[in-house]
Amino acid sequence: MGKKTQPPLLLLLFLSGLVHCSATFVFWTANVEISFVNSYNExxxxxxxxxxxxxxxxxxxxxxxxxxPVGDPKGCGPDPVYNRNETSPPWIALVKRGNCTFGEKINAAKRLGAAAVVVYNVDGSGNSTTHMAHSDADEIVAIMIGNTQGMEIVRLVKNGIDVQMIISEGMAHGPWMDTYWLYFLSIAFFIVTAASIAYFVFISANRLYNMSMSKRNEKRLKSEAKKAIKRLQVRTLKRGDEETSSDSSMCAVCIESYKVGDVVTVLTCDHIFHKTCIEPWLLERRTCPMCKCDILKALGVEDDRKESFSAESPPDVTVITVTGDALYEVPLTDPGSLDPERQQHRYDNRAFEEDSEAARG
Structure with a gap:
């Protein structure tokens, strides 16, 4: 039973592992809001x-x-110089991708008290971004924006304009949030559920069928046992019988000695038991308690049942016999028709004789 349930369990484990792995590919977007005063004082x-x-x-x-950062826009080096520090109003470092790892850029700004670090992508990449990995620089907000947005903000700052930036959490994205991925998970869940239900129904139906067949077979065997019991010899013990005169003779079912007047049943193996003791035993087990002799086989009850299915006579089979100079048709089921003179069909045997002589050389 345990081995049969392995395929559904393995499929469920596979799907759960697939969902767990897909969670590692989830990424979160960031809402970026900037505000500044333009040349028109707006x-x-x-x-x-x-x-x-x-x-x-x-x-x-x-x-x-x-x-x-002052000088290198990529913010690399042990101590990049920013015109702000921890005592300044909240500020966000804007650095360009490249030359060093993301962690080094983020840590350099973090040491000087930046509230967040924004990395803009390399030239020629448009507005594309990547999912930064910076395990050595955590506990700070760090996002990446496209090169186009980054360069626009850089121009404003270099023109002496104070740019206020607000970063807030956007939406989660990933394979498991994609529409087709949801369809796949829904279909997979439906298939697993349907397979589990079908398997449960199959096992239940198979078990019910086996129970039904077992009961039917048991009922048939009890019916045959009743027929066999009726054919067994039944005696009433009298004074002087060997069973009543010996204290060692006793019924193997109830373990009591035989007495005058007891009604006993003699099995096909010549073992004797009380009739009231042995009949319930035979109905359930159909064998002798002592020698395990099967009363159904001994009395031919099963053979009679099998013969009842083949009551029709076998079909006529015709064979051809060779006698003398001719071939005759003889029905196999008609033993009285062996006389060639009674047959209706006669075949010329001369060709057969010529072939036989040629074979003998």
Missing amino acids: TEEKYCECGLYGRNSLRTRAFGIVTL
Whole structure:
């Protein structure tokens, strides 16, 4: 039973592992909102869901003034110089991708008190982003934006404009959130459920069928046992019988000695038992308690039952016999028709004789 249930369990384990693995590919977008005062002394605001949180980033809200590193825009080195520190108002470092790892860029800004780090992609990449991995730099908000958005903010900052940035959590994305992936999971769940139900129905139906066949077979055997019991010899013990005169003679079923007047049943193996003791035993077991002799086989009850299915006579089979100079048709089921003179068909045997002589040489 345990081996039969392995395929559904393995399929469930496979699906659960598949869902678990897909969770590692989930990524979260970031909402990026910037605001600044333009040359016309008007406040402009821009909003887009164009950021992508790093794998080890905090997914919390962060805000501050956008600050560029002095000199190298990529923010590499042991101590990149920013024009702000921990005592400054909240600020966000904006650095370019390249030259060093994401972790080094993020840690350099984090040591100087940045509220968040925004990495913009390399030149020529448009607005594409990647899922940054920075396991050595956590406990800070770190996102990546496209090169186009990044360069636009860099131009504003280099023109002396203070750019306020607010980063907030966007939407989760991944294979398991894709529409087709949901369809696949739904279909897989339906298939597993349907297979489990079908397997349960099959096992239940098979068990019920086996129980039904067992009961039917037991009922048939009891019916045959009743017929066999009726054919057994039944005696009433009298004074002087060997069974009543010996204390060692006793019924093997009830373990009591025989007495005058007891009604006993003699089995086909010549063993004797009380009639009231042996009949219930034979109905259930159909064998002698002492020698295990099968009364159904001994009395031919099973053989009679098998013969009842073949009551029709076998079909006529015709053979051809060779006698003398001719061939005759003889029905096999008609033993009285062996006389060739009584046959209706006669075949010329001369060709057969010529072949026989040629074979003898």
